[in-house]
Amino acid sequence: MPIVRNVSRAVSQLLQSPACGCGVSIVPVRCIGISPRQVASDASFHSVSFSESDHPRVLITGGLGQLGVGLAKLLRKRFGKNNVILSDIRKPADHVFYSGPFIYSDILDYKNLREIVVNNRITWLFHYSALLSAVGEANVPLARAVNITGLHNVLDIAAEHNLRLFVPSTIGAFGPTSPRDPTPDLCIQRPRTIYGVSKVHAELMGEYYHYRYGLDFRCLRYPGIISADSQPGGGTTDYAVQIFHDAIKTGKFECNLKPDTRLPMMYIDDCLKATLEVMEAPAEALSMRTYNISAMSFTPEELAQEVQKHVPELQVTYNVDTVRQAIAVLKTCFIMFTFLKKASLKMFTTVVALVLFKCNIWPNGPAKLGLFIPSKNSLTLVLSSSMLKQECLPLNCDTDPSDEGL
Ligand SMILES: NC(=O)C1=CN([C@@H]2O[C@H](COP(=O)(O)OP(=O)(O)OC[C@H]3O[C@@H](n4cnc5c(N)ncnc54)[C@H](O)[C@@H]3O)[C@@H](O)[C@H]2O)C=CC1
Numbered sequence: 431m432p433i434v435r436n437v438s439r440a441v442s443q444l445l446q447s448p449a450c451g452c453g454v455s456i457v458p459v460r461c462i463g464i465s466p467r468q469v470a471s472d473a474s475f476h477s478v479s480f481s482e483s484d485h486p487r488v489l490i491t492g493g494l495g496q497l498g499v500g501l502a503k504l505l506r507k508r509f510g511k512n513n514v515i516l517s518d519i520r521k522p523a524d525h526v527f528y529s530g531p532f533i534y535s536d537i538l539d540y541k542n543l544r545e546i547v548v549n550n551r552i553t554w555l556f557h558y559s560a561l562l563s564a565v566g567e568a569n570v571p572l573a574r575a576v577n578i579t580g581l582h583n584v585l586d587i588a589a590e591h592n593l594r595l596f597v598p599s600t601i602g603a604f605g606p607t608s609p610r611d612p613t614p615d616l617c618i619q620r621p622r623t624i625y626g627v628s629k630v631h632a633e634l635m636g637e638y639y640h641y642r643y644g645l646d647f648r649c650l651r652y653p654g655i656i657s658a659d660s661q662p663g664g665g666t667t668d669y670a671v672q673i674f675h676d677a678i679k680t681g682k683f684e685c686n687l688k689p690d691t692r693l694p695m696m697y698i699d700d701c702l703k704a705t706l707e708v709m710e711a712p713a714e715a716l717s718m719r720t721y722n723i724s725a726m727s728f729t730p731e732e733l734a735q736e737v738q739k740h741v742p743e744l745q746v747t748y749n750v751d752t753v754r755q756a757i758a759v760l761k762t763c764f765i766m767f768t769f770l771k772k773a774s775l776k777m778f779t780t781v782v783a784l785v786l787f788k789c790n791i792w793p794n795g796p797a798k799l800g801l802f803i804p805s806k807n808s809l810t811l812v813l814s815s816s817m818l819k820q821e822c823l824p825l826n827c828d829t830d831p832s833d834e835g836l
């Protein structure tokens with residue numbers, strides 16, 4: 431009997447939530463060992479000065495992808511250049527390497543990652559490493575390793591070292607059975623891609639670690655992100671960035687999705703701003719750990735028409751990639767509101783104008799739309815928060831029911 435009592439006491443202790451302030455502090459510490467790969471104390475970043483010590487010490491994993499460099503720029507502006515370390519397994523371009531601290535980090539190397547966190551006194555971690563939907567489907571074992579095993583490493587290190595952890599999720603975490611218009615934060619999630627499955631896993635594991643170990647886990651489900659300065663990394667929404675580059679370089683764009691495939695998208699500045707806001711939010715302001723964020727939804731045809739208003743010679747053809755199309759169909763579940771609604775339409779035309787402006791195609795565009803842009807490098811899109819407050823009418827999702835998806 432005493433044994434049973436002890437076991438049940440231990441179990442109840444283990445199941446108490448430190449997040450509620452009533453639990454014991456248990457963290458999932460893995461065996462302590464010496465990493466074979468020591469990070470040089472004078473690696474390509476500088477030691478932090480005392481005046482910077484109030485700011486978080488930030489590590490961004492997978493930082494050389496479409497979003498990481500922009501995030502580092504935003505965070506460095508706020509917290510100081512040397513408090514934000516970009517990391518990746520790829521070699522950084524000169525302008526990235528010289529813009530602030532960069533370090534090699536493979537998220538599959540647990541000890542090395544832990545060493546980086548310890549040596550640099552990291553307090554916030556943005557976990558951006560991932561294989562996106564299309565490349566993930568092309569290499570499922572690698573996607574499983576990076577998106578799931580890599581996440582486990584990050585979760586354990588974040589819990590051990592008391593980090594605030596941001597892991598982005600995606601519209602790809604929904605599936606054909608998820609409710610639409612609008613898709614709620616909490617609903618059925620049965621994605622059919624390894625990318626989507628791994629992101630649902632990340633959401634659930636992060637929340638579990640929060641309740642079990644008190645990990646400060648925060649997560650936003652991003653739509654497809656549109657950027658001018660960085661290239662997308664192999665997702666289904668990549669076409670919405672590629673079209674701008676092709677319009678400028680060749681005047682020809684071949685789209686790998688059907689012209690009427692409507693997907694949710696967001697301008698990069700809005701996405702990064704939302705990310706910083708959720709990381710800075712006081713814990714008591716968060717009623718959940720994972721939230722949707724949304725801006726607008728449009729089809730390739732609508733985007734092509736909008737770009738053609740400014741680049742009339744642009745020729746668009748369609749050569750549908752069956753894998754991407756199938757993934758895209760699954761993501762159309764996540765349409766938050768109609769493209770035709772006024773606020774969304776205005777946002778859409780504004781984003782096109784901004785990207786063309788950044789690509790040197792339509793220098794007067796933003797001014798014509800009444801946007802104040804002090805300089806190309808300080809471009810900030812401030813429209814979303816005000817526009818999103820406008821009333822949104824629900825719409826019927828226009829997914830072709832005969833499309834089965836993956
Ligand atoms: N860009 C988008 O439209 C969206 C992105 N997200 C999420 O945001 C995050 C960042 O996205 P992107 O920058 O677009 O991705 P990306 O594919 O452009 O970049 C991912 C980076 O991860 C790195 N990486 C791969 N294996 C690694 C490893 N073993 N160790 C360390 N790094 C590794 C790659 O080298 C790459 O630079 C991802 O988690 C993605 O799922 C979510 C929804 C939309």
Ligand SMILES: CC(=O)[C@H](N)C(=O)O
Nearest residue numbers: 562563600665666667
């Ligand atoms: C929306 C995403 O998660 C990404 N851009 C993809 O298309 O895979």
